[in-house]
Amino acid sequence: MAVKRVYSHPMNIQRLETSRLFNRFGFGPRPGEFTEALKNGVAQTRTQLLTVPAVDAGAAAVVEPEITDLGRRPAANSKEILPFAIAMRFQSQQMVMWWLDRMALSDNGLTEKMTWFWHGHWATSIQKLNYPLPMFKQNQTLRTHSLGNFTTMTKSMLNDGALQFWLDGHESTVKAPNENLGRELMELFVLGVNRYTEDDVKSISRVLTGYQVARSNGDVTINQNRRDKSAVTLLGTTSAFTGDSVSEFLTAREDATTFIAERLWYRFISSTEEMPATFSAKSAFASRDIAAAVTAMANDSAIRDERYAMVKSPVEWFISACRALELTPSKLKTPNQLLNQLDKLGQVPFNPPSVGGWPAGEAWLSSATAQYRIAFATWLIKQSDLRVLNELPARQRVLKSADWLGVAEWSPRTQAALRRSINDPKQFALLALCSPEYIVNA
């Protein structure tokens, strides 16, 4: 297929595609990987990035934190409240650091990238729950199914304590069904908005009654006395659904194919341009095999199409910088400062702003984020030895830094800024990390 050329000097398509594969199906290249990939060619690079190893040595080296059931919250002002609050804070922080480390240190980035995608999809925040263990369990569930079967994932998520609590599932009973979970299940998780009626919302809310959640550990049980066991009519089908059967019913619908394809398009290909009807992830998702859809997406001609630039979200930007700068998130000084930096940019893992997940595209490009990004990058660079940059002869830095950072190409504008900074590695790195070409994956 002919690629639409919008610039007078066409971009090197191999560099573009390689840059996209690294940044969209992982969290960007580590030093040397981009140059190596250019030598290997796009086909081999794609296969390599899409092949999840049986054991990922980089990820396996990240020590799993001990997240425990903290039990009932002690009364305010009691002497137990202080150790409780300290443990909660410590464990929550450990959990975020653990996940960021996995993102930054995995040899193959796909699993963590997909877990990250699903976290934004089934967006659950620790803010309301206020206990780390259920969030930790949810994260493991998302990772287990991240490239698996979507129907199985949906069943597991309905039995996920963090999601149930977040959307008031535990409050929903036969006497008084609560619509929060049922509505979002159809709107945001499986079908997409307006692909059901308000009556369907009422029906599914009756199906999803009776769940009980142990808040401190996320254990889910079903109280049959609180459950509505009667038949309901949902999207034209009348049945006495259960959580499992309603998951099967919803995920089997054609609208689920469209919706998940749309979400993949929006997060991996373009948040600004419409998904074309021919997007190959859609047909590949007919089996509900997530890995098949992801593979199809990575092979789709859209991945070579210059129209589909993507803004890196703050976490993606930060992790890709860590990989280039050879930094380990949990070792940065200090974890609190790191969380503060991420919060200022508006994105902290386990803490999405709403059940709709994080925004995308130009929302990350305000004058305020420009300021915070500069401060964040300065803080990171201070903690890096800038090995790669220092090892490059000054006159090669402008050109070779694009490979180092996985950038398709520097614009003449950015080259000018970098060229004037070749003898100041810190400033050079800062400008590169805050350049439009690094913030936006071409």
Added chain:
Amino acid sequence: MDTVTRRRFLKLTTGAVAVGAAAPLLSIDQIAQAAIDRPLPAGTPILVIVTLYGGNDGLNTVIPYTDPIYFSSRPEISYKAETLLPLDAELALNPAMKGIKALWDQKKVAIIRGVGYPDPDRSHFSSMAKWQTASPAKHINTGWLGRWVDTQSDDPMLAISLGSVLPPLLAGAKRSGSALPLGGLVIPKGSLATECLQLSKPSRKDSKLMAAAATSMRNLFNLSTSVQPVLKAPAPVSPDLPTTNGGNAGGDSNLAQQLDVVAKLIAAGSPTKVWSVSLGGFDTHANEANAQAELLGVVSDSLSRFMGQLKATTRSNDVTVMVYSEFGRRVVGNGSQGTDHGTSGPMFVIGNAVKGGFYGEQPSLKNLYKNDLAVTTDFRDVYATVIEKVLKSPIEPTLGKWSGRINFL
């Protein structure tokens, strides 16, 4: 607990904020000079938009306290009549809204009742998108004030949202409003500043998003030049942030702090005609009474303090505040001491120039429309009035042909 202070809803399901076309090639010097040299002319009207994210329960905000159906519909979460702040023989304010009640008594508050749009959508994201784009029937990706920004001459200071993420409200087709973080701006100095400005230049090779990234850097320098000195003044302490049940549908949590910054910048003469602030947490599916009262208390206290701060300036008569949420909630409680997503709700318009009182018909509790409150007023009537009377602009470029107006200004 730990971190989030900025929570911002954004349209998610069918594409985010519009991407402004490549910005015109102004030099930094030109913009910075303009920002310093031309404070907003005295007497220019200023609009402050307050967005309540999550769907504020209108029936527990402006309460029909003499209607027995109110009490019988939601026994667990109705307020006792004697605790309320009566506005007339039928309606009263939530007990937490003493500040707004005082402004009401001074005839500075218009309450527009039953506001919504045809065929109400109960999705937070769709409904908020309809309000922010002012296009209930068709999804578009420009905000109503973004389209107004499009009609004005290019000025990054013209419309400013507090917080680091830009709401769709201010996204235009050609240009967008700017975002201003809380807590002041720290900008690079020396040769780093020179090179950051170099990065902010447009490049022929830029994709739309890269151009937007460059523009955001340019706006940072521009904003910082004129805003920095003002923000350095000590900020008043913000009240305790509510951490409540309704925390899952977006919005910022520090409304008081946002309004403090707006008050200071208005006082300093920032050439800004539109400000956008927000508060989240109104999605009260469970244990609503305390959570909502706490939030309404924040809205009421922050706005009454804001109006008080303006008194000390020369611009107190120029400011109009508009408060809205994406939908009201169900009339009948849901059994979890909360309410599910509903339809219409009240809007507040506050200012010295406002003709205080009630507007729009109060939706009947007896004759519900599909078990929900009827929509008696279209929000575009309010927007059209605000565009003409506050922004002094023709409505067509923003709302198309729209005949409805409300006489509150």
